Amino acid sequence: MLDSPSPLLIDGRLAAGSGGTFATLNPATGEVLGEAADATAADMDAAIAAARRAFDESPWPTDLALRVRCLRQLRDALQRHADELRELTIAEVGAPRFLTYGAQLDAPVNDIGWFADLAESYAWTTDLGRAEPMGMASDRTVVREPVGVVGAITPWNFPHQINLAKLGPALAAGNTVVLKPAPDTPWCAAVLGAVIARETDIPAGVVNIVTSSDHALGAQLAEDPRVDLVSFTGSTETGRKVMRAAVPGLKRVFLELGGKSAFIVLDDADLKAACSYAAFSSVAHAGQGCALTTRILVPRDRYDEAARIIGKTLARLGAGDPADDSTICGPVISERQRDRVEGYLELAVKEGGTFAAGGGRPEGRDRGFWIEPTLVTGLDAGARTAREEIFGPVLVLLPHDGDDDAVRIANDSPYGLSGAVHGGAERARAVAARLRAGTVSVNSGVWYGADVPFGGYKQSGIGREMGVAGFEEYLETKAIAEGI
Helix, strand or coil: CCCCCECEEECCEEECECCEEEEEECCCCCCEEEEEECCCHHHHHHHHHHHHHHHHHCCCCCCHHHHHHHHHHHHHHHHHCHHHHHHHHHHHHCCCHHHHCCCCCHHHHHHHHHHHHHHHHCCCEEEEEEECHHHCCEEEEEEEEECCEEEEECCCCCHHHHHHHHHHHHHHCCCEEEEECCCCCHHHHHHHHHHHHHHCCCCCCCEEECCCCCCHHHHHHHHCCCCCEEEEECCHHHHHHHHHHHCCCCCEEEEECCCCCEEEECCCCCHHHHHHHHHHHHHHHHHCCCCCCCEEEEEHHHHHHHHHHHHHHHHHHCCCCCCCCCCCCCCCCCHHHHHHHHHHHHHHHHCCCEEEECCCCCCCCCCCCCCCCEEEECCCCCCHHHHCCCCCCEEEEEEECCHHHHHHHHHCCCEECEEEEECCHHHHHHHHHHCCCCEEEECCCCCCCCCCCECCEECCEECCECHHHHHHCCEEEEEEEEEC
């Protein structure tokens, strides 16, 4: 399915990068999996030029039937390669196998079809009827059109989900795309290029995929005046840089950024069930998810009991081989990320915290990039470890003094991406309604889906991905008035 090294996709052609190649690693072992094409600024320039040309000159923006057919081709082709993609994802991302049957692979592939269906049924034109503004009789229509060239910059933690969550709606809306994936997971993006070039009728230049070890290519994509919209998923710090880069051209920006979400356990909740679920859900994929609820808030008088429950759950989960069907928490993506997480573990101790579980590297994992599932107790809600995004399997347990206090602590954050509440149904719904967050789970409810808009409040981002709202991020609105 992939050449070695994996190629770039530029203007319909699979090609080597001008910068040679760079290695992609298996995070579970630290070993080199293979080589990926290393693009340069010249390659990115060619990709942007191809996308601009395809939008301005090809039938893609105006031929809805072509777009729908090609998106379904892409979905079907990726489904045919599911077994190969699954093993690639486990190896390159370190994703536990069980997650590839959901958000790490199967779900986002299926979602391509949802966006094709949406494009087919969407009300592209709205008739506002006749009016006589300023005495001039006019028939008025509102038309929705593609934005143009989309620059998509994506992270490494859920590469298929995020790559396809940008490609699916952007392409369905009629845009052309230049995708710049994270250098940690180039193969997961390159395989999309290979499938698009070989197994779909997507016209040349409509999708361009540029893998590179150079992070500066993302800035180039954001700054280029030929790009009409930048869609970025990643850290809040990098999101600010993307936004600044887009300012001179006043181009549209979609940002899905960081989080430090709260899991609130009310005093009428089943403490064991709630805490066990909180532990499981927050360290899946080694805690490398922006929406994971890594601050766990429990009633103060049950704090010690909650610490024991969560600690035992994390100890049982452990950190295991991502290829194993039973593994929940695998490795973190890289040595750099492991070092970052370990820095926060050191900080937690300096801030007065203790480890009720974990706190270091698991025994017997001398190769690869590993952190034990960890619970930090004894911290104040204002501690940096309790407020900053760690992006590893590290949970912080905080006490609360009732519903109002829990809401106050949860909302006292620069982020507002997600949240969770466990308790009696009516009370839990009332607390959920007060959380300043873009997605909220009540009593283990799952909000993820192609039809559900995803995004955050405050410094967790701008705009929404997925759902109709995510599709409309990639559209412009034109009003037309015709004189009678």
